Amino acid sequence: MTGKAKPKKHTAKEIAAKVDAATTNRGGGKAGLADRSGLEKGGHAKYECPHCKTTAPDLKSMQIHHDAKHPKIPFEEAKLVNRHASLVGDTSKPRPGVRGSFKK
Secondary structure, eight states: OOSTTOOOOOOHHHHHHHHHHHHBOOOOTTTTHHHHHTSSSOOSOOEEOTTTOOEESSHHHHHHHHHHHOTTSOOOGGGSEEHHHHOOOOTTSOOTTOBOOOOO
């Protein structure tokens, strides 16, 4: 009765997922602190709320935030602060969320 305790081999999909997780910059930890703060490059969040300075990555998320947190104030897209346009970063530095390494 052999075969039940047979170890399974790793699939190509599982190996590819591990390689992707190891080589892609997810922006966590101490290495991603500058990226999350957005001081140099603008960070992941593109828009900033003019009322409470909360950031959001896209217009739809900002509209959801505005409807939830500022229901009495009408939402005006023109008043939003575009952080990527206002902060011109150094082009030699990598952008947020890009691949960090191509080592396999």
